[in-house]
Amino acid sequence: xxxxxxxxxxxxxxxxxxxxxxxxxxxxxxxxxxxxxxxxxxxxxxxxxxxxxxxxxxxxxxxxxxxxxxxxxxxxxxxxxxxxxxxxxxxxxxxxxxxxxxxxxxxxxxxxxxxxxxxxxxxxxxxxxxxx
Numbered sequence: 802x803x804x805x806x807x808x809x810x811x812x813x814x815x816x817x818x819x820x821x822x823x824x825x826x827x828x829x830x831x832x833x834x835x836x837x838x839x840x841x842x843x844x845x846x847x848x849x850x851x852x853x854x855x856x857x858x859x860x861x862x863x864x865x866x867x868x869x870x871x872x873x874x875x876x877x878x879x880x881x882x883x884x885x886x887x888x889x890x891x892x893x894x895x896x897x898x899x900x901x902x903x904x905x906x907x908x909x910x911x912x913x914x915x916x917x918x919x920x921x922x923x924x925x926x927x928x929x930x931x932x933x
Contacts, residue, residue, distance in 0.1 A: 808847055812865055812917050813854040819914050820851045827882045859916030866920035872899055872907045875921050879911065886911050887918070 814820035821840055824830050830849070834841035840851040849865070869875040876886060876897045886898035887910040894900045899909045905925035912918055 810844065810847060810849045810865055812849065812851050812913065813857050814851050814913075814915050814917075815854060815857050816914070817851065817853050823914050824849070824851060827879070827884050829882070857915050859912070860918065863910065863918045863920045865917070866922055869921050869923050872909060872921055872923035873897060875923075876909050879921075884911050 812820075817835075817837070817840060821832060821835065824840065824842055825832050831843045832840055833843050833848075838852070842849040842851060844867070867875075876899060880886065880897075888894055888898055889900075889910075892900050894909075897909065899907050901907050905927075907923040909921045910918055911920075
């Protein structure tokens with residue numbers, strides 16, 4: 802039933818105005834609708850709804866991520882927009898904060914202003930469809 806339905810992704814926030822500045826300004830995503838109940842954001846054809854919550858305890862794992870063709874370029878671009886990338890103990894990350902998974906996917910993590918963990922993934926040429 803859902804195989805032909807469009808996915809809608811959700812990310813919580815305690816401050817819609819601050820979230821809008823980040824997702825629209827720093828990440829360069831287009832807000833398609835905004836009201837007190839949510840920001841609807843076009844994430845390359847997928848709707849990302851940033852929804853207000855009274856309090857938030859960020860998950861300790863990735864809640865949303867983007868597939869990119871060139872992770873180095875994406876990290877440098879977002880870094881130039883003020884996005885900081887996370888480094889994790891015990892993970893061999895390069896100078897940009899990119900980790901290479903055993904299967905060859907390259908992943909970098911960053912957080913939004915609420916502490917939600919977001920990621921970028923560049924899959925190897927073989928075209929894995931998994932997400933990080």
